[in-house]
Amino acid sequence: MDEPIKQIGERLKGLRDVLDIPAEEIAQLCNISIEEYLKMENGDGDISISKLQTISKRYGIALDVLMFGEEPRMSSYFLTRKDQGMSVERRQAYKYQSLASGFRGRNADPFMVLVEPKPEGSIIEQNSHEGQEFDFVTEGRLELTIKNKTLILNQGDSIYFDSSLPHCMRALDDKAVRFLAVIL
Template structure:
């Protein structure tokens, strides 16, 4: 089990315990079944950022608190230098780097996301979460699936979409794809 995923799972369980909630209640907030939620909380299953975002919004906590264990403190500005944002590698395929983890009361969550090429051609995971999402491709080429539609995005392309629609991405070719993702 990836140590970072285990730490996120522990924080998720700690939040549920602190709020004195049952697993069924947390699963309902995420629109998932209880067994799936318990898989996330145990660290056995990879926890989609979209699920963490839903929990953070619903319980009015900061997403970086769940992802990185740090409480944001800055209220006037928060600077992230190139390559220095708080990072979590949820799977070998996805790496998230928060670009505003230290800014309190954010209206959006910006991430630099790197998706490694899928050499085994395993189907990519589709996620949903409330709100909207903006993606700007910085490097590489990817296949983005939104609902039943598949789109090819290349460097410089951007897309804004309703994130309640099932969506997922995979890198095309033998190069990773790097993109800016802003979850609103």
């Protein structure tokens, strides 16, 4: 898990160097402190997919480049075979698998997300990102909190929401939950 996070941090630093962007500007864009941002850039702190997406949109860099270090190449279609999508484990409890990493200029970012259960009473930090999000639960039960509203999604349930609202997710029943997330 540490190596992918460290590599993402290195790519963020490289982006800043190439485009001559002060770290303070990206920290402000992500609505975090400069100290927190520099930890992420050094590989000592985790950065959410939503923050990476915000950075990619603001500076015109493909999300895949920040996450995986690869530029998308396909423009007519991109096929992802079962369990073969580019993956990154950003946090111990989350694993993201990109389902369209090779498609250039896409309008949405689809991921298969695996959320491991956390110990009872664990604090889950809410995040937000511009745009909208669609989540479809394929396995397990998901607790989704949007602002102050908590919803339970069972296998087969889906939700479409304004992802600029603070939100967070938790696996229920002490079992992992798997869901399709499409970030628009």
